[in-house]
Amino acid sequence: MVNKMNGESIEITKQNIERLKELFPEVLTDGEKIDFDMLRTVLGEVVEDNNERYQFTWHGKKQTILGAQKPSKGTLRPVPEKSKNFDTTENLYIEGDNLEVLKLLQKSYNGKIKMIYIDPPYNTGNDFVYKDDFKSSIIHYLRETGQIDVEGNSTSTNTEANGRYHSDWLNMMYPRIKLARNLLMDNGLIFISIDENEMENLKKICNEIFGERNLVQEIVWRNKYGAGAKTKGFIGVHEYILCYSKTPILNIEAPLNEDQISEYNKNKDEHYSMRGGYVTQPLMTRSLDDRANLQYTIEYNGETIVPRKQWVWEKSRLLEAIKNNEVVFNKKNDGTYSVRAKKYLKNIDGTMRKGKPLSLLNGPFTQQGTKEIEETLGSNKIFNFPKPSELIKYLFSFTVNEVEEKDGIYLDFFSGSATAAQAIMKLNSEDQGQRKFILAQLPEVLEENSEAYKEGYLTICDIGEERIRRAGEKIKQELVEKQKAAGMLDENTVDPESLDIGFKVLKLDTSNIREWNADFENIEEQMEYHENPLIEGRTELDIVYEIMLKHGLELTYPIETFEVDGKTIYDIAFGNLFICLADHINTNIAKAIIAKRDEYGIETSSVVFSDAGFEGNDSEKLNCIELLKGAGYPEDNLLTI
Known part of the structure; x- marks a missing residue:
């Protein structure tokens, strides 16, 4: 079976x-x-067991939680013509309602996302576009984006006069954040930009979803120089960024800011050209423990120095540092010595040292984000209030638990003008990283009188995709010019041709597999379903990507094809999955799949056939299945569609 x-x-x-x-x-x-x-x-x-316990609730919360757990009946269809470097890129851009998108990504990306940044719609009471309908999510999404019903309205007014002003926003955010948590790695971080309107409520739902102990920091971001004169009240010049971890983290570091770098550069020695300036830190501890190897004396200028308690380093390491002029001795008025280690701006490998991030970020300012849009797309009126890419680049540069990694998958499911993509590409160009991004955005239709529409952009997705194209080429060109100026490619410079500035576009749609309807009116409809359960007009590539999703494979895994008896077989991720959607499927195809698997030297994989491809020949179908099972394929790994 x-x-x-x-x-x-x-x-x-x-x-x-x-x-x-x-x-x-x-x-x-x-x-x-x-x-x-x-x-x-x-x-x-x-x-x-106390009915009077503290809890945070609102109208619709239960339905929201149940709706988040309801399976999606959609799929993600590839759009090669809108993509860049479709076959080779490891970046994804997904057009669709992010609630459905997050559901569809659960199996393929569970526990794989390193960091998430989102800039969700602030609850200003206007133009609230995310209005979930858990009963018919995909159809509702298509209607709301104007894809199936021209009378559908893509926005709804969420005015403060509405008694559900906060509830509507919370019902929108809660399921998305809950699903996003599943995607994070154990030491993964999520950053959420927000203003004062929903800051407290957002913190409450994040405390519930992530746990209060996993609140890393409530960051205050000064995002404006000023807001002009006001007769009353304060001038608002900041927003917030909430940072949570999936599990408790031990340590977090971030790139140094300009003031911190200036402190390092106040002190210079013979190592400056290679390692920059330095600050110092004490080598004597204020406490005493039972480690005898840290309790010793050293000689300096003919004097014996005894630590107050004990040393930070073992004796051999300290003596080596003294030999290399990496220790500073200062004699105090009482005759004792202050002994401090030099901490250089750059590590031995030439990379910049990191430090502790501050809870207050003084910039980069919103005006910088607007300037980036103008420089990239030619007008600062195409997208309102974009976040500066330097802000996201800074957040994505954080090091967690002292593990310095320059790869991983970074997600933004409220991607707007695609600032996160520009930040990732720029970061990779600076430190030879191999980071990948997944962006998701509702294809909200733009107003016809908007500057963006006049420039030829019909949806927000059009803006984001074009920005990635242009920003990627600009970053690549900057690398080329840097290489020319240097005269050669040194080991610390990124090869422009190796930089991934592509992106694979996928769009949310109904499943390629027709849903069985128990109310089919006649036997002909039932027969038609059994003969071909696939939606008319869908391509084989559409179906391949849906099968990859259902199998939990990343959507950037390589897809190869080979032919047997004129029939195409899809080879996904080097034999991890084989798919044959052809007509006249026979045992030669099963034998070829076994042979290809053996070439890879793997024990087993998964195989999916088109049920219609056997054309009702149950004997041939059974023979194929038995061949595969005899070659070591478990029955659970053999499926038909």
Whole structure:
């Protein structure tokens, strides 16, 4: 018996039940139901049993949570003609409602995202475009973006006169942040820009989703020089950035700011050309522990120096540092010595040292973001209030738990004008990084009287995609000019040709697999469904990407093809998945798949056939399945569509 694929994303509720089953198998009753009385018994005193406990709630919260767990019936269809370097890039740009997009990414990117930055719509009471309909999410999305119903309205007014002013915004944000958390790596970070209108409410829902102990920092970002004279009140010159981690982190570091760099450059020695200036830090501790190897004396200028308590370093390391002139001795008035280590601006490998990030960011200013839009797209009126790319580049430069990595996947699912993409490409161009981005944006239709529309941009996605194209080329050209100026490519300079400035466009749509309808009016409709359950007009590439999503494969994995008897077989991720959607499928195709798998030297993989490709020949279908099973394929890895 071979399994049949359906057109839904993973069921998060079912996943949660499976996790409970692994931890507490005794709480499952017949029919896979949860016995909550048993669960309370197992958890013992941990269970809260007080109806008057503190909780944050609002109208619609329960429906919002259930809606987030409801599987998506959509898919992501590739759009090569809007992409850049479609076959080679490892960056994604997704057009679609981010709630559905996040659901669809759950299996392929669970626990894989290093950092998330989002700049969601602030609850100003106007032009609130995200209005979820959990009953029919995809159809609602298509209607709201004008793709299936010209009478649909892509915006709704969320005025403060509406009694659900805050509730509407919270119902929009909660499920998206909850789904986003699943995608983060264990030491992953999320940064959320927000103003004062919903700052406190956002913090409450993030505390609930991530846990209060995982609040890394409430960053105050000074984003304006000033706002002009006012007769009353304060001039607002700041916004907030909430930073949360998925699990508790031990340490976080960030690039040094200009003031910190200036402190380093106040002191110079013979190592300056290679390592820059330095600051100093004490080598004597204020405490004493039982490590005898840190309790010793040293000789300096014929005098014996005894630490107050003990040294920070072992003796061999300290003596080596003294030999290399990396220690500063200062004799104090009382005759004792201050002994301090030099801490250079650059590490031994030439990379810039990092420091502790500050909770107050003095810039970069919003005006810089507007200037970037003008420099890239030719007008500062194409997109309002874009964040400066330097801000996001700074946040994405954070080092967590002292692990300096320059790769990973970075996500922005309220991507707007695609500032995050520019930040990632620029960062990679500066430090030889291999970071990848995933951007998602609702293709909101622009007003016809807007400057952007007059320039030829029909949706916000058009703006974002064009910005990535132009910004990428600009960054690449800057590298070329830097290389020419240097006369050669040194080891610390990025090769312009190696920089990934491409992006693969995918768009949210209904599944390529037609949904079975128990109310088919006649036998002909039922027969048609069984003969071809795929939506008319969809391409094989559409179906391949949907299968990749359902199998939990990253959407930038390489896709190769080979032919057997004139039939195309798709080879995904070097034999991880084989797909054949051709007609007249026979055992030669099964044999070729086995041979190709063996070439890769892997034990097993997954295979998906088009059920219609067997043309009702159950004998041929069974022979193919038995061949694959005989070659080591588990039955669960063999599917039809």
